[in-house]
Amino acid sequence: MAENRSTQILNDNRRSPKKFPIVDRFLEGWSVYRENLIGKIGLTLLVIFALMALSSFFTPMIDPMYHPMTGVDPNISYSTGPSWHHWLGTDFIGRDILSQLLAGARIAFMVGISAAFMSILFGTVIGMIAGYSGKIVDTLLMRLADMVMVMPTLLVVLILSSLFGQLNIWTIVLLIALFRWPGVSRVIRAQTLSLKERPFIDAAKVAGASHFRIIFRHIMPNVLPLSLLYMTFRVTSAIIIEAALAFLGFGDPSAVSWGMMLQWVWKTGNMFQAPYWLLPPGICISLITLSFYMIGRALEEVLDPRLRKEVAQE
Amino acid sequence: MTVNNLSVGYHTRKGFIKSVQGVSFALDQGKSLGLVGESGCGKTTIGMAIMGLLPDNASVTNGKILFEDQDLLKMSKREIRQVRWSKIAMIFQAAMNALNPVHRVSDQISEAILAHDTDISEEEATKQVQSLFQLVGIPMDRLKDYPHHYSGGMKQRAIIAMALACHPSLIIADEPTTALDVIVQDQILNAIKDFQDKLKISVIFISHDIAVVADVCDNIGIMFSGQLVEYGRVEEVFNLPMHPYTKSLVASYLTLDKDNVQLSPYFGETPNLIKPTAGCSFCQRCSVADATCRLMAPEWIEISPTHKVLCFQCK
Amino acid sequence: MKDPNKVILQLEHISKTFRTRASLFKGDQKEIIALKQVSLNIFKGEIFGLVGESGSGKTTTGRLIVKLEEPDHGKLLLDGNDITRIKGKVLKNFRRKVQMIFQDPYQSLNPYLSVFDCVSEPLVVHKVGNSETREDMVRQSLISVGLDPPENFLYRYPHQMSGGQRQRIAIARAMVLKPEFVVADEPTSMLDASLAIHIFNILSEFRKKLNITFLFITHSLAAARYLCDRIAVIYKGELVEMGPAENIIRNPSHPYTRALIDAHPRFRY
Numbered sequence: 001m002a003e004n005r006s007t008q009i010l011n012d013n014r015r016s017p018k019k020f021p022i023v024d025r026f027l028e029g030w031s032v033y034r035e036n037l038i039g040k041i042g043l044t045l046l047v048i049f050a051l052m053a054l055s056s057f058f059t060p061m062i063d064p065m066y067h068p069m070t071g072v073d074p075n076i077s078y079s080t081g082p083s084w085h086h087w088l089g090t091d092f093i094g095r096d097i098l099s100q101l102l103a104g105a106r107i108a109f110m111v112g113i114s115a116a117f118m119s120i121l122f123g124t125v126i127g128m129i130a131g132y133s134g135k136i137v138d139t140l141l142m143r144l145a146d147m148v149m150v151m152p153t154l155l156v157v158l159i160l161s162s163l164f165g166q167l168n169i170w171t172i173v174l175l176i177a178l179f180r181w182p183g184v185s186r187v188i189r190a191q192t193l194s195l196k197e198r199p200f201i202d203a204a205k206v207a208g209a210s211h212f213r214i215i216f217r218h219i220m221p222n223v224l225p226l227s228l229l230y231m232t233f234r235v236t237s238a239i240i241i242e243a244a245l246a247f248l249g250f251g252d253p254s255a256v257s258w259g260m261m262l263q264w265v266w267k268t269g270n271m272f273q274a275p276y277w278l279l280p281p282g283i284c285i286s287l288i289t290l291s292f293y294m295i296g297r298a299l300e301e302v303l304d305p306r307l308r309k310e311v312a313q314e
Numbered sequence: 315m316t317v318n319n320l321s322v323g324y325h326t327r328k329g330f331i332k333s334v335q336g337v338s339f340a341l342d343q344g345k346s347l348g349l350v351g352e353s354g355c356g357k358t359t360i361g362m363a364i365m366g367l368l369p370d371n372a373s374v375t376n377g378k379i380l381f382e383d384q385d386l387l388k389m390s391k392r393e394i395r396q397v398r399w400s401k402i403a404m405i406f407q408a409a410m411n412a413l414n415p416v417h418r419v420s421d422q423i424s425e426a427i428l429a430h431d432t433d434i435s436e437e438e439a440t441k442q443v444q445s446l447f448q449l450v451g452i453p454m455d456r457l458k459d460y461p462h463h464y465s466g467g468m469k470q471r472a473i474i475a476m477a478l479a480c481h482p483s484l485i486i487a488d489e490p491t492t493a494l495d496v497i498v499q500d501q502i503l504n505a506i507k508d509f510q511d512k513l514k515i516s517v518i519f520i521s522h523d524i525a526v527v528a529d530v531c532d533n534i535g536i537m538f539s540g541q542l543v544e545y546g547r548v549e550e551v552f553n554l555p556m557h558p559y560t561k562s563l564v565a566s567y568l569t570l571d572k573d574n575v576q577l578s579p580y581f582g583e584t585p586n587l588i589k590p591t592a593g594c595s596f597c598q599r600c601s602v603a604d605a606t607c608r609l610m611a612p613e614w615i616e617i618s619p620t621h622k623v624l625c626f627q628c629k
Numbered sequence: 630m631k632d633p634n635k636v637i638l639q640l641e642h643i644s645k646t647f648r649t650r651a652s653l654f655k656g657d658q659k660e661i662i663a664l665k666q667v668s669l670n671i672f673k674g675e676i677f678g679l680v681g682e683s684g685s686g687k688t689t690t691g692r693l694i695v696k697l698e699e700p701d702h703g704k705l706l707l708d709g710n711d712i713t714r715i716k717g718k719v720l721k722n723f724r725r726k727v728q729m730i731f732q733d734p735y736q737s738l739n740p741y742l743s744v745f746d747c748v749s750e751p752l753v754v755h756k757v758g759n760s761e762t763r764e765d766m767v768r769q770s771l772i773s774v775g776l777d778p779p780e781n782f783l784y785r786y787p788h789q790m791s792g793g794q795r796q797r798i799a800i801a802r803a804m805v806l807k808p809e810f811v812v813a814d815e816p817t818s819m820l821d822a823s824l825a826i827h828i829f830n831i832l833s834e835f836r837k838k839l840n841i842t843f844l845f846i847t848h849s850l851a852a853a854r855y856l857c858d859r860i861a862v863i864y865k866g867e868l869v870e871m872g873p874a875e876n877i878i879r880n881p882s883h884p885y886t887r888a889l890i891d892a893h894p895r896f897r898y
Contacts, residue, residue, distance in 0.1 A: 031327065199737040203802070206695050207751040208724035221741035352821040353792070466683070495682035495848055500892035522821040525894035552898035566826050568851040569896050570878055 032302045039298020045291035049284070053109050056102035081276050089276040091261075092268040100256050101280050107257040108288055111173055111242045116234035118177035123184025124227045128215050130185065131192025142189070145182035153179040154244055161250040169252040172245060176238050184230045191223045225299075232296030236289040243285050258285050315364075315484060315516070316340045320377035322359050322368065329588035333359045335540040336376070341533075343483065346510060346517035348527030348548070350563070351537035354587070357520045358407075361486045363387075364518070365404050366394040381484070400430045403477035405487040413461040413469060420447075420457045423476050430480045446475040449512070450505050467498030471505060478509060488520045503529055524563055528552055533620075536560045539595040540587055546621030556615075556623040558600045594625070602627045636709075637673040637842050638694065638810055642666045643703035645689055663689040664700070665866040671810075676836055676843040678857035678874065680850055680889070686866040687846045688732075691812040694844065695729045696720065707810070725755055728803040732815040734795035738787040744771075745783045748802045755806065770801040774831055793824045797831070804835060811835075812844045817852070829856045850889055854878050862886050 033039050081089045088097040130141040157175050195201060196219075204218050245251045246259030247266070258281035265271055265278045322334040334356040341347050349357040362368050364379055364386065379386040381402070386394065406412060414422055423446065424439040434442075447457060450471040461469060470490060477485055487506065491499040507530055510517055521527050527534060527548075534551040536544040536559060544557040555561045591597070593608040600607065604627070612624050645664040664686045671677045681687040692698045693705065696712070705713045712723055728751075731737035738747055748767045752758055758766060771779035774797040787795055796816060803811055813832060817825040833856065835841050847853050853860045854874050861871040862885065869883040881887045 199731045199733055200739045202697055203729070203731060203737050203799070204739075204750065205697060206724060206727075206729045207802070208721050208754045209750070210754075213754065218739050218742075221739070352823055496850075496889060497682065497892040500894070503894070522823070523894075524822070525896040528896055528898065529894055549898070552896075563823055564898065566823055567896055568822075568825065568849070568855050570851050570854060570890060570893055 033298050036298040036301055038294045039301075042291040042294025042298060045287055046295060049105050049288050049291065050109070052102050053105040056099070056106045081274075088280055089274070091264060091277055092270060097261075097277055097280065100261055101258070101284065103256045104258040104261060104281060104284065105288075107169070107242075107255050108239050108284075111169065111176075111257070112235040112239040112288075112292070115173045115176040115180070115238035115242075116231045118174070119180040119234055119238075120184055120227050120231045122177065123181035123230070124188050124220075124223060126181065127185035127188025128192050128219055128223060131189040132196060132211065132215050132219065138189075141185070145185050148179060149182035151179060153241060157241075157245060158248065158250055161245075169255045172242060172252065173238075176241050180234060180237065184227065184234070187226060187230065188223050191226055192219055195219055195222055229296055229299050232292045232299065235292045239285065239289055239292075258282075316378075316380040317360070317364075318378040318380065320360065320363060320379065321375045322356070322363050322372060323375055324369075325371045325373065331587045332375075332590060333372075333540055333587060334363070335590070337535075337537070337540075337542045338377075339533075339535055339542065339545060341484075341516055341518065343516055344510075344514040345533065346519060346531040347533045347535060348519045348521065348531035349535050349537055350521060350524055350527055352522055354539075355537040356540040357537050358488055361404065361488050361518065361520055364486060365398055365402060366391075367398075367404070399426070399482065400480040401482050402484045402486065403480065403482040405473055405477050405485065405490045407489040407492060412473060415461050418458055418460055419464065419472050423472070423479055426476055427479045442479065443475070446478055449478065449509055450475045451501065465498075467494055467501060470494060470498075470502055474502070474505060474509075478513070478515075481513075482515065484516045484518070486518045486520070489522070490519075491526060492521070492523075499526070506530055524552070524567055525569075536563070539590070541595065541624065543596070543625065544621075544623045546617070550618065550621040554617075554621075556617055556621075556628045557596075557625050558602055558627070559596055560623075562599075635673040636670045637707065638671040638844075639704075639706040640667055640669050640690070640694075641704040641706070642668055643690075643693060643700045643705065645686075645693065645698065645700050662866050664693075666703070667863075667866070667868055668703075669861055669868065669871065671842060671844060673809075673842055674836065674840045675858045676832070676845055676856055678845045678847060678853035678860040679863055680847055680853050680860055681863035682848055682889075684865070685863045687848075687863050688814055690863070691729065691814045691844065691846050694810075694812050695727055696723065697729075721755070725751075725806055726809045728806070728808040728811050730796075730799055730803050730811065730813045730816050733819050734792050734799055735787075735819065737799050738795055740787055743784050743786055744790075744798055747787075747798060748805055751802065751806045757806065766805055767801075770805040771798075773804065773835070774798075774801045775827070776801070792820050793827070796820060796824075796828060800828075800831060804839075804841075807839055808841065810842045810844070812846065814846045815848065818848065825852060826855065832856065850878060850893055862889070 080086070080094075083089065086096045086098065088101065091097055091100070126141055126145070130138045130145075153176065156179065157172065160175065201214060201218055204214050209217070242251065242257060243259030243262070246255075246257050247263045249263055249267075251257060251260055251263070253260070261281040262278070265274065271278060316338075317340075318338050320334055320337045321332070324331045324333055337356070337360060339347065349360065351357050359368070359372070362372075363374060364381075366386065366389070368374070374387055377387070381397070386397065389397070413419065417425075420440070420443050423443045424436070427439045427442055428434070428436070444454065444457065447454065452468055452471050452475070456464070456468070461472075464472065474490070490506070491502050494502065503526065506517065506519075509515060510530075517530070519527050519531050531548055534544075534546065534548050535542050536551065536557060538559050544551055544555070544560045551560060552564060555564050591608075593606075593610055594600070594603065594612045597603045597608050606626050610626075612626050614622050614624055615626075615628050616622050617628070643664055644662075644666055647661045647663055649661065667686070667690065669677075679687045679690060689698065693700055696715075700713065703713070704711055707723070707727065715723060742750075745764070745767055748770055749763050752763050752766060757763070767783070768779040771777070771782060776782045776794065776797055782790075782794070782798075787798070790798070796819075800816070816832075817828050820828070829852070832843060832845070836843060845853065845857055850860075857874045859872060860874045860877050861868050862877065862883065863869070864885045870877060870881065870886050877886060878890065881890055
């Protein structure tokens with residue numbers, strides 16, 4: 001076949017290529033991303049939440065009373081609505097809801113991102129190894145993935161926490177990661193299987209590269225974009241799982257997450273009487289998951305050049 | 315068909331790529347034209363523009379495509395759809411992948427026939443498919459097979475049959491033999507010459523291989539960097555190549571008999587189609603370019619009533 | 630240059646069969662006989678052409694020689710040493726001497742590696758040189774394939790370059806370790822016809838300067854005629870004819886060779 005796939009080459013001679021073309025790549029990706037409306041909305045929302053999370057570090061410094069756990073306002077001993085002092089009101093023992101919300105943002109990010117990161121790490125490595133090795137190793141790993149995937153995460157974590165008492169937040173994160181990797185690994189494995197047949201992998205073999213080198217230097221960069229994409233989806237599920245756990249009473253009591261807030265509203269019977277308490281965490285959970293999802297969709301366009309509307313074909 | 319001063323470009327993030335710049339040619343009924351050039355020269359874009367199949371980010375900035383006294387570029391989408399396939403058909407590059415793997419080949423072709431000609435019955439359509447298969451040289455016992463049972467060459471022939479199904483008056487063949495072996499290529503080219511002869515269909519043959527177009531076509535248009543640089547009858551262009559690019563194409567072609575193959579200087583960078591230079595676009599690679607060539611756009615010089623070349627050095 | 634007394638590569642009665650898996654819809658397991666008792670000798674410093682159509686087994690032969698596949702029967706010898714079933718360190722050493730240029734320049738370069746990373750890969754794998762000397766060696770390699778000045782290309786990515794440039798990078802990568810034997814698998818079939826002789830001349834230069842032996846796999850007799858000293862014609866896994874390039878084309882003895890010659894487009898002008 002003739003060069004029917006050659007894209008228009010630009011004479012970039014005015015600027016000799018830098019030694020860190022990864023910056024160039026990133027900028028190119030950014031310019032594609034910028035044009036995607038959904039991505040922009042998602043990113044804006046995410047930035048808002050990030051600011052919320054960051055500001056939670058500052059509130060105890062501004063006013064030591066604004067501690068999400070212990071900041072009990074001495075003047076109030078029951079749930080009150082929004083006021084000048086407490087912008088979103090207070091919860092059932094007089095703690096400021098806004099500071100809880102900000103702290104919850106911090107937890108959401110921590111939990112969401114670390115759980116997602118770990119599950120992607122497991123999933124990608126296992127997927128690559130399964131896809132590349134084939135035969136027995138592949139079969140074993142994929143059957144393991146099947147078994148793990150079938151187990152209902154929430155239920156298992158519930159059982160474990162009822163067995164071992166209240167779980168520390170990081171244990172929860174680890175558990176979420178341990179149960180969520182199969183989905184990613186299947187996708188990465190499929191990608192690896194198709195990459196394995198590509199001539200540049202053959203070329204690496206002929207050059208003498210070891211299997212380890214081929215997996216981590218040649219296959220990994222090609223699957224990483226897909227992993228990152230999945231990470232955004234995983235963050236979503238991690239946040240929801242943590243919120244669900246907290247809501248059901250199995251979260252870490254010392255970590256004020258949005259789910260925990262919802263649990264308190266429910267437990268203290270204030271569900272319908274205190275909308276200022278009920279609505280903020282619920283809305284935040286929905287919005288943050290939505291924002292990650294939107295970012296994921298926009299990233300898809302960045303990563304898959306075929307989805308973009310651009311370059312000339314010949 | 316007459317193409318008048320056609321210019322087409324693509325909008326991309328990096329700028330507006332002027333893929334085709336001011337191309338004009340005329341094609342008589344029953345004759346064939348070969349468009350030759352390297353990748354990126356715009357030849358496929360012209361084919362797509364004629365068929366109305368340009369992608370969304372492409373725009374025609376100038377020109378007319380006159381077919382049966384109508385300007386194809388001014389037609390609505392519905393009108394183009396009527397013209398497409400029934401009057402003008404296209405054979406794409408690697409078209410064998412265009413066959414749907416879950417339907418029998420004969421069904422796909424009769425479907426195309428029935429879609430365009432609502433009057434005929436299914437049996438009639440099947441009979442037409444049979445005669446088409448005969449025309450392109452596929453054995454009758456392969457009619458009911460699925461595409462994956464066909465070899466590459468047979469699939470390509472099936473695609474040609476599909477293109478012929480609605481009796482078009484013009485076929486655009488874009489690199490129809492590039493993915494095929496030499497023996498199969500020979501058969502396909504013979505099939506094309508055959509139906510051209512029998513059915514008096516005009517063909518626009520797009521390729522980067524000069525021997526292939528020399529075999530099939532009556533007229534040749536050499537394209538470089540979006541422009542037509544030489545045009546004439548096949549004997550004229552190849553026996554007496556005038557443009558330096560044509561000369562280099564002819565000189566560097568590997569054959570089984572000739573011995574003096576010459577190397578053309580090749581600088582490795584394809585021309586910039588977003589900001590074309592002021593002078594002739596071939597200057598960088600040209601061995602006879604001078605100051606005028608670099609500053610002014612070249613003009614057409616007539617070598618004979620049927621042979622013209624776009625170059626200052628060819629007087 | 631060409632040393633008729635020294636055989637660098639030998640194939641002795643090589644046979645290879647591919648088995649497709651039995652599936653529910655396609656019936657029994659099918660066997661595709663890729664190579665049937667193929668034997669040939671290649672002399673040091675020559676450019677040997679293997680001409681055949683798709684499915685003839687020519688690409689499989691190339692892959693067997695660079696050990697991407699293993700033959701079912703037969704022996705492979707390099708410099709007289711049996712390399713049919715080598716593994717481990719011996720295999721790695723072998724890879725320094727025998728390299729391959731692939732057919733599709735759009736797929737044979739890792740899109741995530743810069744040109745420098747790509748071409749220096751064999752150096753890194755075989756622990757040749759240090760970071761400074763490697764950059765030099767890569768530069769030299771790029772210059773030798775006509776990508777001069779090399780600085781313009783070192784940190785570009787494959788998608789920023791044309792097919793012809795990409796193929797030259799692939800050649801630079803194959804040559805950076807100065808191998809003894811290189812298999813070139815249809816290096817120009819995905820490029821425009823006008824680029825072919827440039828690539829061929831690059832290969833010729835390497836043969837002249839470094840006495841590298843080439844196995845040139847192609848479907849075009851004309852290309853083989855231009856570039857090769859001797860040709861072998863392969864059809865359905867068997868060698869049907871072998872000999873000096875000019876002889877085979879002027880006086881073909883096998884009917885298949887004659888069919889190939891007849892089918893070749895005649896450029897009458």
